Amino acid sequence: MVKFQNSIxxxxxxxxxxxxxxxxxxxxxxxxxxxxxxxxxxxxxxKEFVVNFVEEQxxxxxxxxxxNLRKMVDFSKAxxxxxxxxYEEKSAKKIISDVxxxxxxxxxxxxxxxxxxxxxxxxxxxxGKKIFSDNPLPxxxxxxxxxxxxxxxxxEPIGYVKIYYDLKPVLKKLDEMQQKELAQVNLxxxxxxxxxKEKEKTLxxxxxxxxxxxxxVVILTLTHFINKPLNEIRKGLQKFFDFLANPKLDIxxxxxxxxxxxxxIAEFTNKGIAVSSKLHRELAELxxxxxxNVMICEFDEFGNVIEVTxxxxxxxxxxxxxxxxxxxxxxxxxxxxxxxxHVEKHGNWRGEIKCKARNGKELWLSSNITKKCTFEDxxxxxxxxxxxxxxxxxxxxxxxxxxxxxxxxxxxxxxLLNMTKESIRYASLIQKSILPPEQVFKKCFSxxxxxxxxxxxxxxxxxxxxxxxxxxxILMLADCTGHGVHGALMTMLVKAIQLNIINELTHSxxxxxxxxxxxxxxxxxxxxxxxxxxxxNSNAGFDGAILYYNKEKNIMRFASANVPIFxxxxxxxxxxxxxxxxxxxxxxxxxxxxxxxELDYNEKTKFYLTTDGFLDxxxxxxxxxxxxxxxxxxxxKYHHLDFKTQKELFMQELLAYQNGETRTDDIAVVGFxx
Numbered sequence: 001m002v003k004f005q006n007s008i009x010x011x012x013x014x015x016x017x018x019x020x021x022x023x024x025x026x027x028x029x030x031x032x033x034x035x036x037x038x039x040x041x042x043x044x045x046x047k048e049f050v051v052n053f054v055e056e057q058x059x060x061x062x063x064x065x066x067x068n069l070r071k072m073v074d075f076s077k078a079x080x081x082x083x084x085x086x087y088e089e090k091s092a093k094k095i096i097s098d099v100x101x102x103x104x105x106x107x108x109x110x111x112x113x114x115x116x117x118x119x120x121x122x123x124x125x126x127x128g129k130k131i132f133s134d135n136p137l138p139x140x141x142x143x144x145x146x147x148x149x150x151x152x153x154x155x156e157p158i159g160y161v162k163i164y165y166d167l168k169p170v171l172k173k174l175d176e177m178q179q180k181e182l183a184q185v186n187l188x189x190x191x192x193x194x195x196x197k198e199k200e201k202t203l204x205x206x207x208x209x210x211x212x213x214x215x216x217v218v219i220l221t222l223t224h225f226i227n228k229p230l231n232e233i234r235k236g237l238q239k240f241f242d243f244l245a246n247p248k249l250d251i252x253x254x255x256x257x258x259x260x261x262x263x264x265i266a267e268f269t270n271k272g273i274a275v276s277s278k279l280h281r282e283l284a285e286l287x288x289x290x291x292x293n294v295m296i297c298e299f300d301e302f303g304n305v306i307e308v309t310x311x312x313x314x315x316x317x318x319x320x321x322x323x324x325x326x327x328x329x330x331x332x333x334x335x336x337x338x339x340x341x342h343v344e345k346h347g348n349w350r351g352e353i354k355c356k357a358r359n360g361k362e363l364w365l366s367s368n369i370t371k372k373c374t375f376e377d378x379x380x381x382x383x384x385x386x387x388x389x390x391x392x393x394x395x396x397x398x399x400x401x402x403x404x405x406x407x408x409x410x411x412x413x414x415x416l417l418n419m420t421k422e423s424i425r426y427a428s429l430i431q432k433s434i435l436p437p438e439q440v441f442k443k444c445f446s447x448x449x450x451x452x453x454x455x456x457x458x459x460x461x462x463x464x465x466x467x468x469x470x471x472x473x474i475l476m477l478a479d480c481t482g483h484g485v486h487g488a489l490m491t492m493l494v495k496a497i498q499l500n501i502i503n504e505l506t507h508s509x510x511x512x513x514x515x516x517x518x519x520x521x522x523x524x525x526x527x528x529x530x531x532x533x534x535x536x537n538s539n540a541g542f543d544g545a546i547l548y549y550n551k552e553k554n555i556m557r558f559a560s561a562n563v564p565i566f567x568x569x570x571x572x573x574x575x576x577x578x579x580x581x582x583x584x585x586x587x588x589x590x591x592x593x594x595x596x597x598e599l600d601y602n603e604k605t606k607f608y609l610t611t612d613g614f615l616d617x618x619x620x621x622x623x624x625x626x627x628x629x630x631x632x633x634x635x636x637k638y639h640h641l642d643f644k645t646q647k648e649l650f651m652q653e654l655l656a657y658q659n660g661e662t663r664t665d666d667i668a669v670v671g672f673x674x
Contacts, residue, residue, distance in 0.1 A: 057392075061170060061174070062170075064395070064399065065105055065165075065167060065170065068103075069147055069165055072100060072163075075409075075410065076161070077151055079092075080095060081153040081158065082153060084113055085153040085158055085484070086484070087120075092111060092120070093121065093132050096109045096123040097123065097132075099409060104169075107141065107166050108125070108137045108164040109161065109163055110162045114160065115158055115159070118134075120134065124137060124138075124164075144166050145165060145167075146162045146163060149163075154455070154456065154484075156662075210253050213255065214253070217263070217266065233256065233266060236266070236273070251274075251277050294309060295385070295386040297309075297384040298372075298382065299381070300380075317359055318357075339369060343382060344371070349368075350367065352365070353365045364388070364390045364392070364393040367384055431488050434491075434495050435462075435463065435464075436463070436464055436465040440465045440466070440467065444467070444475075444549065445673055445674060447642060447643045447672070448673070449646055449669075450669070451614075451647055451651065451668065451670075452667070452668050453666070455484070455613070455665055457484075458488035459487060459491070459666040460479065460480040460482050460484070460487020460488065461611050462477075463476065464476040466498075468502060469505075471550065472548070472552075473549045473551065474546060476498065476545070477670055478542040479542055479543045479544065479562075479611035479666070479668070480541075480542040481540040486540075487666065497525070500524075512557070513559070515559035515593065516594075518544070518594040519592065521544075521583045521584070522583045522584055522588060522592060522594075525541055525542075526584055532590065541582050541585045542561070542583050542584065543563050543583070544562075545558065545563035545609050547565070547609070551674075556598070556601055558596070559578065559594045560576065560578020561578060561579055561581055561583045562582055563609065564576060564610070565608070566608040566610070566631070567606060567607045568635055569600075569601075575628070576599075601674055603674070605674065606639050606672070607674075609670045611665075611666070611669075613666045614626060614654065614667050614668075615627060615628055615631055616664055617657070617663070617665070618658075618662075618664055620657055620659070623661070626657055634653055638650070643673070647671070654667075
């Protein structure tokens with residue numbers, strides 16, 4: 001009799017036991033690793049989805065906020081440029097306070113004057129208050145990002161504005177939302193992982209019990225008939241198929257006790273069932289996770305809701321039955337027939353669906369609808385995968401409201417600009433009214449011309465001609481500080497002082513000195529504007545020339561502050577520059593004495609006075625100033641003509657040289673013949 005240890009049964013059992021031990025160990029390790037990989041992969045995919053979604057929202061929101069900030073800067077820069085140019089702090093404060101600092105993302109505004117190289121005005125928010133200053137912003141604003149825009153007025157760069165903004169609160173809120181969502185993903189992952197570990201313990205016990213039973217079955221199968229193993233296999237497979245239909249059912253291994261091929265079939269079948277059941281359970285768990293966290297709605301070709309996920313029910317607040325009955329109320333703004341037609345033609349439909357929740361709140365859902373058909377009955381369903389975009393829609397509504405506010409502010413500013421233009425137009429009429437009438441020029445000179453063209457509606461260049469006493473005249477040409485409104489204001493101040501000086505001279509017998517008149521202007525302007533030192537708040541005055549002409553005694557006396565006089569004598573052009581000290585300037589001493597020049601002339605001598613506007617006009621092929629030499633050449637070229645013709649030719653030459661370039665300054669030229 002063969003010993004048991006030498007029998008085929010023993011060898012088969014020994015081989016099976018060893019192989020099963022190795023295979024069970026490998027399967028257990030592989031399943032555990034595969035299981036962990038699947039769970040980790042799902043968890044990482046969910047995390048990646050959350051992070052990518054939030055990052056995309058952060059990018060879009062940041063772009064929208066920056067776009068709005070740039071629009072606000074573009075909207076405000078015209079007013080700020082005007083305010084800087086005219087030193088209107090009130091207008092600058094208003095636009096900064098009512099428009100820029102009203103935006104929660106804007107922390108501070110700085111307007112810099114590149115002409116004076118100093119800060120014009122700053123505004124920022126601190127402890128809920130708006131603070132304005134003419135000092136630079138505190139150092140803490142260096143930590144903020146900023147948008148810098150150049151300020152241009154009358155096609156000239158005069159400064160720039162910096163808008164300091166902080167997107168950290170908005171981004172922080174999105175980061176908090178991301179962390180919250182990731183925490184939810186981690187929580188779900190921990191729950192699934194914990195449940196999996198519990199199932200691993202149960203499975204290990206099943207494997208241990210199955211191993212013991214398998215050894216017994218292998219021994220018994222060697223002595224059993226074929227029918228019993230077949231029945232056992234059928235029963236085992238039936239239970240497995242029942243499990244596939246209902247994963248909640250338990251699975252039992254096939255118990256075959258024969259020693260032939262059926263034992264091997266049972267062994268391998270049991271292993272396959274174990275692996276398949278594990279994967280099937282994992283798939284069922286994954287479906288459950290999707291059901292709880294992904295909004296999915298299935299409906300037929302008539303729009304009848306067939307099935308929805310728990311996430312859909314939770315978001316809308318209705319039960320599945322209520323959703324089926326109230327489809328038209330729940331999904332408010334869609335036509336099912338049009339959607340189905342689009343899906344049939346293009347394969348899918350993407351769009352936005354409005355959902356009316358049970359609590360009455362309207363939700364906006366991004367929708368992706370595809371078609372799914374089964375092979376069993378040939379029926380088709382339409383799968384709608386959605387996600388909530390209500391927050392995005394609310395941001396769009398907020399954006400539209402902000403645009404309406406901007407439009408309202410714009411209309412108000414336009415009305416203010418129209419009123420300002422009308423005021424400036426009327427001021428221009430007032431300024432023109434103080435100019436001397438032609439009768440005075442005709443009485444004083446035998447021939448003359450006057451070119452007076454302000455750069456803007458108002459100008460800083462002005463000229464006067466008064467008959468002080470019989471046959472005694474004073475001609476004055478002045479280029480006041482600046483041009484436009486502030487230059488015009490200076491001309492009115494100069495006119496007021498001039499009237500006072502002319503009145504004094506009219507009632508006196510003293511010899512008239514243009515130099516003394518300039519000195520009186522210097523003292524008066526400094527006194528009125530309090531410009532006694534270089535630290536004064538203003539530095540306004542004028543460059544100008546005064547000509548005294550005694551028609552009876554043939555006396556002509558000239559004094560100047562940076563305004564030259566040109567005259568033609570024996571076909572030779574000459575000029576006198578005068579003193580290089582501007583009247584009223586903080587760098588000009590209050591007791592400064594200007595110089596008188598006696599001018600010799602005859603009946604052929606012709607004189608020309610000009611401010612720097614004509615001489616400094618940019619043009620030509622090299623974009624250089626017109627200059628004194630070209631001006632002298634004009635005089636030599638046209639002095640033999642009458643002054644009316646000279647005026648036309650002078651302007652033609654200047655416009656040709658200007659060649660489309662922007663006018664750089666006010667222009668004032670007076671030409672005359674005694």
